[in-house]
Structure formats: C-alpha cells, structure tokens
Amino acid sequence: MGLSGQLRVTIWNENVHDQRDETVRRIYPKGMHGAIADGLRRELGGSVSVRFATLEEPEHGLTAEALEETDVLTWWGHAAHDKVADEVVDRVHSRVLNGMGLVVLHSGHYSKIFRRLMGTSCTLRWRSDEGGEREVIWTVNPGHPIAAGVPQPIVIPHQEMYGEFFDIPPPDELVFISSFEGGEVFRSGCCYQRGAGRVVYFSPGDQVFPVYHQPEIQRVIANCVAWCGGAAPANDVPSQRAGNATRNWYLKA
Amino acid sequence: MGLSGQLRVTIWNENVHDQRDETVRRIYPKGMHGAIADGLRRELGGSVSVRFATLEEPEHGLTAEALEETDVLTWWGHAAHDKVADEVVDRVHSRVLNGMGLVVLHSGHYSKIFRRLMGTSCTLRWRSDEGGEREVIWTVNPGHPIAAGVPQPIVIPHQEMYGEFFDIPPPDELVFISSFEGGEVFRSGCCYQRGAGRVVYFSPGDQVFPVYHQPEIQRVIANCVAWCGGAAPANDVPSQRAGNATRNWYLKA
C-alpha cells in the first residue's frame, strides 16, 4: 500500500492490437488498458490509484522502482509475448514472490510471466469465429471475494472460445467455470498463491469484442485486483536461499 | 484386497425405480446395478469380484461383515435416501475413513453417506426435461487414472442436467467438468481423500436414460473403482481418538 492507503495498481497492456488494428481502436479508443482502468475506478473509487505501462516504453514501463511502487499488476498481452524482455519477466516474477499481486487476463495465459509462475505450458483450445459466441460464466465458490456482487451466471454475448484442456497447475482456488456454445468448458477464474503473492487468471476479454466495457466483467477484474492486493505482508522471506545465516538458529541447542 | 488378490466391489443400489417404474425396467432390466456390474466386469475382468446390495435387504446388505469384505463400494440412490438407516450410514462412514473406497453416482450426491463425508449440503441445480439433453464431459486432469482411456470429450446424447452451484467442498482433485445444452456447467468428476479412504463423485447416469450402458461411462466407473481401490493400507489409525496411550510416546524424553 502507498502512504495514502491506496492500492497502487499498474495496468500493463502490450498495446499492439490497440494501436495497429482499426477494429480494436474503434472498440477501445483509449486502449484496453483505458477500459480496464475505467472499470477499476468505477468499482474501487478512491481506494485505488492507477498507472499504465506498455510494451513500447523503456523496460516496458516495469522498472524496479515502478514495480516497487505497485501493489497489483494486471497483464494483457497477445501478439508480442516474445518481445517482453526476460530481465523484466525475472523482475516481475521476483516481485510476485515477494508479495505483489498479479491479475493475468485472457490471452495473457501464454505470456512469459504466467508460464514462468505456473511451470506448465499454459496451452488451451480456442476458436475465434467472426461474431464470436456466447460465454456463460458460473461461480463455483460463491463466497469468494472475486465473485462478489456479480450475477449467477454472467453472460457474455460475444466472445472468443477458450476450452479445456487448459494446461495449468490445479488452481489453489477455482472460482469460475465457463461454457461456450460449442459445448466446451473452461476454468475461467483461477486463484494461486505463489511465494507471498497472489495470482489470478481471469479469461474473459478479447481485443475484438467489447468485453472490457461490460460492467460485470469490470466488476470481476476489480474484485481480482482487490483480492490480489489483500495478501498480508509476508512474515518470511522467500526470495533468497537461506543459508548459513540460520546455522545458529536459536531453537537448536 | 481379498486373498485372491481381487478387488472386492459391492455395488449398492437403492433399487426402487428399477422395480417400480416401467420405463426404468425397460432400460435396465437387470437393474442399474446389473448394468454397472456388466461394465466393471468387461473393463476389469478377473481382477475384480462383484456383489450386489440393495435397500430392501436386511441392513441394506451392508452388514459389518459385508463392509469388511468390501474394498470399494459404489452408491446409487435417489427416491429413498431417507430410508437408509443412520446406523448403516455410520458404519459405511467409518469404513471409508479406515480405507474402503466409495464411488458415489449421480443422484447419490444427496445421499446421507455423501453428505456426511462432505460436510456440506450437496445441493445443486437440476432440470429433467423429457428426452433430456446433451452432456459433454471434459477431462481437466488428463493423466488422472479415472480418465484413462476415455475420449476427450465424452458426449452423452440424453441426460438430465446437473448444474452449479454444487455445494461440495473444493475437490481434492477435479477431473471432469461437464456442460449442458442450456449453457450450464458442472463439476462431474470429483476426487476426495477422507481419512485413509478415497471417494469419487461421478455425476453422469440416470434411471430414465441408458447412460450406464454407454461404454465410455462404464469405463470411467471402472476407473473410479480401480482408483478408489488403490489407496494404500493406512500406516496410521484415524478412527479412534488417540488418548493417553500416547502419553509415553518415545520421542519425548
């Protein structure tokens, strides 16, 4: 938390489709990060401060200082996962283990940082027909904070299909499962504890559909940000290999 | 295991619909337990010995001796959950904690024994239109033994809908998720460790549809039986509250 008590959120967007594709520009004139920020501000108001970071910035806008001042990072990428520098991925990874929250959105499932944190391939089935298809999102953990205040189910009229098998570790907490018109299912809201940090993957959202303008989806993302920001300050340090410093640990005579 | 090395399976069926309803008799002339047994024998052959037990028998066919000689119990009930004697439920419960496997099928979700083991209400959404609807079952844990040898996905043409929220504890291992034509989803294959015993809930199967004749479903049930029977003999005794007998536990000087 910042001195002001605000949750400091950095919305990271690859920001490639948003600039390059006419369709995407029309749906997200302020970029997807703009729509995500609008939702956070509406839902969380003054309890949150938002900044943006994009791929094109130096160090992708994710310098050590920027991360140090970030309580929760949201991640959207798709066309340029490989362009994210390994050094930045290392830094984000380390920061998550030390307590920063991370909310990975949609095609971010295949980002370097998510695959690093999961340790699996993070592959999935997908289908992207023109016009998309209906996604129905069911809460399977109704008291979980990331499901607060949303209808059962949430219906997205037009969305790209993401289907199982989704190669992720079994979620520590599974909150949402989606169905699609083809009969596919997908674990669409997955929570993880990694080191002292919390990670959520939330799949709805796509550059060619106005999903990030949908209030229920904005509400879930706000919930994810709040939940990831609610990890307690760690009472132990996971990021260094504890060595001889503990040799004289007082419990051993 | 019996002396012969066979897995000893008791197929428990309430056996009410099977006798009372003409439709059910036509689909399951040997009762649902007969169809389940056929599948087990085809899939597991001589490695399994099968006996039946039904509600109408004394102690529902689940005497202390019968349970002692059972490695895995399968459970189907629907119309008469309340007729199952609490004493028998206690006995089955205790036997599971001591290592017997339990495979709970379909409407067995609301049986006394499943609710006892889960500790939750085990309620769910359901819809049973005439003719049923398509269920599509997806494996989300592709190396799990209960998913061995089945297609991805399994399709059941006609089935009753079971939907979320299904009030169960988060499964220790979630293997199958189903979708239905209405867009609903359901955690249809759920594994639990309870005491020294293994429990699986597998939802497909209904008295008015020939689901238990479908080879893929028979295969999954056989897989469930084999997996539940694969728990190791416990190296500790959970069923008695250890008391002063451990006062002189040698590790304490």
Place this chain on the structure above:
Amino acid sequence: MGLSGQLRVTIWNENVHDQRDETVRRIYPKGMHGAIADGLRRELGGSVSVRFATLEEPEHGLTAEALEETDVLTWWGHAAHDKVADEVVDRVHSRVLNGMGLVVLHSGHYSKIFRRLMGTSCTLRWRSDEGGEREVIWTVNPGHPIAAGVPQPIVIPHQEMYGEFFDIPPPDELVFISSFEGGEVFRSGCCYQRGAGRVVYFSPGDQVFPVYHQPEIQRVIANCVAWCGGAAPANDVPSQRAGNATRNWYLKA
C-alpha cells in the same frame, strides 16, 4: 456486517472448565472467552463487536436470531461436546454454509460442529504432561492474512501436544504447522471453504496454560476472525436443493 459496518463476533465457550476447575479460574478469571475477547478488541478495536454465548444458556446462546446477527463465530469446547444439542449444531452448520465464518479453537477439533463440517473423525494424537511442552508454530503460507504480523516462528513455552495423524480433510489452505518437543508435528492452522462460509481451525490454546493471553496467539485469532469475516456475500444459494424452479432456466431454449 452490521449496519454500523462492524464485524459481529460471537465468542462461544463451553465454559465448563472455566467455572469448575480452580486452576483454570486462576489462569482465566474472566473465562477463556474473556481472554479471547480482550485479544480481539485490542487487535481489531472498533471494527468488531463482541458478544458471548455459553453452553449453559438457553439454546446455548445460539438462537436463530443470534446466529443471524453473527458474522463470525468462535468455538471452544472440550468437556461437554455431547451436551451440545443437535438442533443447535444443525443451525450453526446451515449458517456457515450460508456465509457465517467459524473459528474452531484447540479441543474444538472434536466438537460436533467441526466434525459435521469436516466429514471425518477429527481424531488426533495428544499428550498432556504436567507443565506441558514447547510448541513452535511455523508459517508455511507467509502472505496469508491469518499469518499477518506474527513472528516466524511463534513459540509457545507451555502447551499440550497435539500430533498427527490429524484426521481432517486436506486443508484448502494450510497456513501453520507446529512442532512439539517430542518431535511430533501438527497442522495447526487450517483454512476451509464450505458452502459460502469460511472455516479456520487453529489448534494452540488450552485451559490449563495461559496461551490465550499470549499476544501473538491473540493476534492470530484476530486474523482468523477477520479472514473468516471477509467472505463475500454469496451470489448463489447453497442451502436449498434447487428443484423444478430451474426447469425453465432461460439458458435452455
């Protein structure tokens, strides 16, 4: 939450040892519930309102109204588990599934309500030598809210030994593991989601040792209360079996 925004906590104490045993009266002149309340008030201040309930009251102080006005219930029992009326247990159970938090303390592991929620025997090893022995409590999930602000490890100088095998379902979140002088270990801080409610079991604390006066232990209990009170209002109703009301569920054409 109450209208005032306060978390409404009911501290339930069997209150048998506290009145009957001279030793216990000297250590806990206000009863263990008094010491627990002192800790909650110090740690959570005005954000919490506390009331007491004990076995000897009508309906053990846990009427439907009392539970309706309770966000989190803490439970201490030992000598009189069997005296708790089944009807009250049913009521508490149902209220947990509908979202009330429950913090079960020490010998409450063998209470009716905990065993009902867990579905297992909840037995364990124990040893209670005069003078007790050192318990060392390690955090294995350092960002979890119930571990906030406590040292790594917490040391209790004099405590009764509780050891494995503890017959509980695998915790949804395991936060604390304790060791004892005899070399035993125990899963001492276990979190569960059940229905829409959160449940924590925290083992330290005993009637003959001043554990509930120890500030770190009071802090953990306050953390548990705050965490259990942080479940979101459920967006689905688990406590009734959904029936034909869903037949015309709009998602199905």
Place this chain on the structure above:
Amino acid sequence: MGLSGQLRVTIWNENVHDQRDETVRRIYPKGMHGAIADGLRRELGGSVSVRFATLEEPEHGLTAEALEETDVLTWWGHAAHDKVADEVVDRVHSRVLNGMGLVVLHSGHYSKIFRRLMGTSCTLRWRSDEGGEREVIWTVNPGHPIAAGVPQPIVIPHQEMYGEFFDIPPPDELVFISSFEGGEVFRSGCCYQRGAGRVVYFSPGDQVFPVYHQPEIQRVIANCVAWCGGAAPANDVPSQRAGNATRNWYLKA
C-alpha cells in the same frame, strides 16, 4: 511402460560429490544413484528396469531417446545445478508435461527442472551441523501410495535440517511433514500434477549421511517411483498450443 510391462526408471545423479569427496565415496561407494537403485530393485523387483544418467555424460545422459524410454526420472543434484544445460531442462520439462513421472530428491529442490516446474524460488532454511540431527517424518495422508508400508513416524538419526518457509506452490497432495531437533518443520513429501505428469518432492537424503541406505527411505522412494509411474496415458495433449485446428470443432454448429 516398456513392452515388457516394466516401469522404466532413469536415476539421474549429478555425481559430483560422489566422485570428489572422500567422505561421500565411503558412504556411497557406488554413488548415491547406486544406493537408490539398490532400494528400487529390492522394493520393486522385476517390475522395474533401472538405468543411470549423470551430469558428465553427453546431454547429461538425457537425450530425447533416453527420455522417451523413461517412465519415471529421479533427480539428485546439489553442487552443479547451474551446469545442467537449459536445453536438457526444456526437454525434461516437456516430457513431464506429457506424462513422465519425476521424483526430486533432497537438494534437487534447487535444481533448474524443479524450479521450472514449480514456478517459485524453491528456497528454504537449512542447517548442516557436523553429525547432523534427528529428522522425524510424519505421514499426514495415511492412505497415500507413497506412504505405503512405512512406520509412523520414520526416524532418521542423522540428517541435515531443511526448514520452512519452503517456497513451493501449495502441494496438490501433502503426504509427509518432518520435524528436526531445533523445532523446525518441513513439508518433506509433496505431490504435484503438472500437465499429464506426476511430480514428487521428497526431502530426506544427503550426501554425507547414509540416508539412502535406510530401508524405510528406500521404500518411500520406491513408492514415489511407482506412484509417479501410475499416471494414466493422457487423453489430451497439453504440450502444443491448440490453434485453428479446433476451429471446426464439431460441437459448434
């Protein structure tokens, strides 16, 4: 499985201490891999075929063919984690996701492959006094196959201390917890599902103590190998990102 039905095990040993250090040579004249193999053969007999691979071999003995013919790989490393080629790590990682079992031993917690699979730092506390100290290993999941046939508890007279916080993802199945003389605890037997493969981390074992000669420890390692080899052949392919090939997935009209 090989054609013969044998489980094909590759025991990988860094084999640095074993050759370099006189003490280690005396305790493990055939290398630690030799002692591990002796245990596997005694416990699993003809149902297993064993080969060795070490760091100094070309591609560390882990060529594509070697891995293809391996059902379960065990991993011991300590002094030369950084010398393991990234290309080999990638290959092992991919093979695990496709179904090969992996048993990571002791200081292998800090190997590249384990850290890759876990996605966390995998750091821990440790202390290695001359003569070591007593480790007591408790089973907390008494029906789990990796605990089959071992005493409750297992006692190792002389062992290096490994203590929490151990920065791993919450285990999918936690089977063993250890205590040490200093009062530390450690999650010493941790099971994971990753892709279609099973992974176990088992911490006991050290180059300067004869732990791998201890029959109970050999039994647990044999159990781990058998369990990791028991994953079913995957019914879905996690290692390739499914793309447009699924566009015409038949479930969508």
